[in-house]
Amino acid sequence: MTAPARSTQPRRSDATRAAILQAARERFAADGYERATIRAIAADARIDPSMVMRYYGSKEGLFAAAAEFDLRLPDLAVVPPAQLGETLVRHFLSRWEGDETLVALLRSASTNPGAAERMRGIFTDQLTAAVSTFGTDPAMTARRAGLVASQILGLAFTRYIVRLPPMVDVEPDELVAWIGPTLQRYLTGQPEA
Amino acid sequence: MTAPARSTQPRRSDATRAAILQAARERFAADGYERATIRAIAADARIDPSMVMRYYGSKEGLFAAAAEFDLRLPDLAVVPPAQLGETLVRHFLSRWEGDETLVALLRSASTNPGAAERMRGIFTDQLTAAVSTFGTDPAMTARRAGLVASQILGLAFTRYIVRLPPMVDVEPDELVAWIGPTLQRYLTGQPEA
DNA sequence: ACGGTAGGCCAACACCTGTTGACACACAAT
DNA sequence: ATTGTGTGTCAACAGGTGTTGGCCTACCGT
Numbered sequence: 001m002t003a004p005a006r007s008t009q010p011r012r013s014d015a016t017r018a019a020i021l022q023a024a025r026e027r028f029a030a031d032g033y034e035r036a037t038i039r040a041i042a043a044d045a046r047i048d049p050s051m052v053m054r055y056y057g058s059k060e061g062l063f064a065a066a067a068e069f070d071l072r073l074p075d076l077a078v079v080p081p082a083q084l085g086e087t088l089v090r091h092f093l094s095r096w097e098g099d100e101t102l103v104a105l106l107r108s109a110s111t112n113p114g115a116a117e118r119m120r121g122i123f124t125d126q127l128t129a130a131v132s133t134f135g136t137d138p139a140m141t142a143r144r145a146g147l148v149a150s151q152i153l154g155l156a157f158t159r160y161i162v163r164l165p166p167m168v169d170v171e172p173d174e175l176v177a178w179i180g181p182t183l184q185r186y187l188t189g190q191p192e193a
Numbered sequence: 194m195t196a197p198a199r200s201t202q203p204r205r206s207d208a209t210r211a212a213i214l215q216a217a218r219e220r221f222a223a224d225g226y227e228r229a230t231i232r233a234i235a236a237d238a239r240i241d242p243s244m245v246m247r248y249y250g251s252k253e254g255l256f257a258a259a260a261e262f263d264l265r266l267p268d269l270a271v272v273p274p275a276q277l278g279e280t281l282v283r284h285f286l287s288r289w290e291g292d293e294t295l296v297a298l299l300r301s302a303s304t305n306p307g308a309a310e311r312m313r314g315i316f317t318d319q320l321t322a323a324v325s326t327f328g329t330d331p332a333m334t335a336r337r338a339g340l341v342a343s344q345i346l347g348l349a350f351t352r353y354i355v356r357l358p359p360m361v362d363v364e365p366d367e368l369v370a371w372i373g374p375t376l377q378r379y380l381t382g383q384p385e386a
Numbered sequence: 387a388c389g390g391t392a393g394g395c396c397a398a399c400a401c402c403t404g405t406t407g408a409c410a411c412a413c414a415a416t
Numbered sequence: 417a418t419t420g421t422g423t424g425t426c427a428a429c430a431g432g433t434g435t436t437g438g439c440c441t442a443c444c445g446t
Contacts, residue, residue, distance in 0.1 A: 013394095167342070177385040178384050
């Protein structure tokens with residue numbers, strides 16, 4: 001819509017677009033998809049609600065843009081096999097605290113089908129791909145990835161969404177000490193007899 | 194409001210009250226707090242929306258009544274210490290699949306502060322109490338309960354809310370085989386050196 | 387200098403929400 | 417028969433939602 005032209009040409013509206021996106025992420029993270037209103041997001045970005053529509057088409061479109069996310073998983077093939085679990089927990093903890101996009105996605109996934117689908121895609125594609133880089137049994141890979149996702153998302157859910165006191169207060173290092181071995185077993189271990 | 198009288202006297206409206214409550218649980222479980230409308234719940238229960246207000250005061254009041262829940266945790270003191278984890282996973286799986294109240298609560302906890310508080314209460318009070326029945330170190334009890342909650346809620350979130358394919362397809366017995374040892378370690382083990 | 391266009395605001399639409407009050411019916415006690 | 421109360425319906429309110437179209441203004445190429 002916004003003209004062909006050269007794509008390297010910075011538009012004057014890029015700042016507005018970015019402001020909307022940032023405000024959207026904050027609101028979606030704080031309130032979830034349904035309670036985050038376009039009017040509130042526009043107010044945070046100090047522009048008119050109609051601008052949101054012009055730039056992102058609809059609320060769903062805005063969310064889709066705001067929920068773009070890359071887990072940036074490290075290459076597990078170069079990690080010492082005994083440190084896989086610890087590495088993953090540390091990575092997720094820092095990824096989660098540094099970017100509120102994941103919280104927005106997590107909060108919205110409960111009630112918004114599109115957000116749930118996005119979440120499924122991220123944790124299926126990206127995590128499964130990472131697990132399969134060192135995995136031996138391809139049939140087991142999906143299951144291992146699912147188990148890892150369950151513990152990681154449970155950690156995020158109790159720590160950032162529900163805010164269970166014991167999970168909020170605990171130091172990251174201690175979380176790594178407890179949850180690292182769990183992921184390690186999910187990734188490389190076998191189920192109980 | 195509804196007269197003093199004898200409390201043992203069954204009211205003619207008890208059936209309606211129950212129908213509203215059941216419809217509310219289904220809607221809250223399927224859609225979450227915000228998207229579940231009083232009109233939809235009333236339609237499911239085949240009554241007028243205003244009846245919901247009369248019997249439960251407000252939407253929040255209705256949710257509070259519909260989200261009443263008891264984990265019915267077994268007495269962990271009588272469970273063989275080596276089977277604590279397995280027992281807990283089995284219990285939660287059956288509790289979760291047999292009663293949609295927990296799903297309603299879980300789905301709503303992401304966006305509704307009241308639901309989050311309720312969830313906090315359940316998993317703090319009930320679970321901590323159960324863990325402390327056999328626990329040795331009282332300072333560690335809350336942390337153990339929190340870790341157990343993180344894995345249990347992560348399991349529920351990926352299996353019933355986000356519906357991650359690997360977690361939906363897996364057999365309950367296999368889930369027990371994988372997750373049981375995790376809870377066992379959270380309950381009775383020590384963190385990694 | 388000037389005309390076109392991109393960026394932005396305002397006001398309104400159509401719809402849906404929780405909630406309320408007035409009214410109708412049923413049934414039990416008087 | 418009449419009263420009274422519990423049970424239920426109907427219609428409406430007031431506010432908030434996503435979304436739309438018209439209008440103004442500033443900038444940029446010519």
